[in-house]
Amino acid sequence: MNQLVWTFSEEPSNDVIAEVRDRLAAWNISASGIAGERWLAALVRDGAGDLMGGAVGRVWGAVLELRFLWVHETLHGCGIGSKLLEQIEQHGAGMGCKTVITDTFSFQAPEFYRKHGYDLFGIIEGYPEAIAKYFLRKTIE
Numbered sequence: 001m002n003q004l005v006w007t008f009s010e011e012p013s014n015d016v017i018a019e020v021r022d023r024l025a026a027w028n029i030s031a032s033g034i035a036g037e038r039w040l041a042a043l044v045r046d047g048a049g050d051l052m053g054g055a056v057g058r059v060w061g062a063v064l065e066l067r068f069l070w071v072h073e074t075l076h077g078c079g080i081g082s083k084l085l086e087q088i089e090q091h092g093a094g095m096g097c098k099t100v101i102t103d104t105f106s107f108q109a110p111e112f113y114r115k116h117g118y119d120l121f122g123i124i125e126g127y128p129e130a131i132a133k134y135f136l137r138k139t140i141e
Contacts, residue, residue: 102136
């Protein structure tokens with residue numbers, strides 16, 4: 001066996017991050033037998049083409065992992081987040097997803113997700129300091 005060389009980076013490149021992620025994904029596929037990871041995005045732009053909101057998720061098997069949901073501050077309370085969430089859930093269901101999982105911080109939107117039928121299944125307090133991280137799921141079809 002070759003000698004191992006250890007390195008550490010406080011600012012890894014996007015290529016390094018992608019390589020580690022891709023190798024983990026390959027391992028997950030070989031261990032689970034579930035292939036076909038796909039990404040989905042529902043976006044809303046203004047007339048000038050500027051992004052005003054978006055929902056991005058990853059489909060793996062029958063699970064949609066909602067990774068990001070963002071709405072421009074000027075549009076909070078206008079139903080944009082609800083529409084983005086509805087769109088990505090519908091597309092996930094159309095791809096055979098039965099469950100959506102997501103996480104959010106205490107200062108973000110835990111009540112928003114609960115209002116949309118998500119159940120809380122875990123909390124990490126102090127993530128970091130006085131912030132809590134919430135883990136939620138919803139059954140879709």
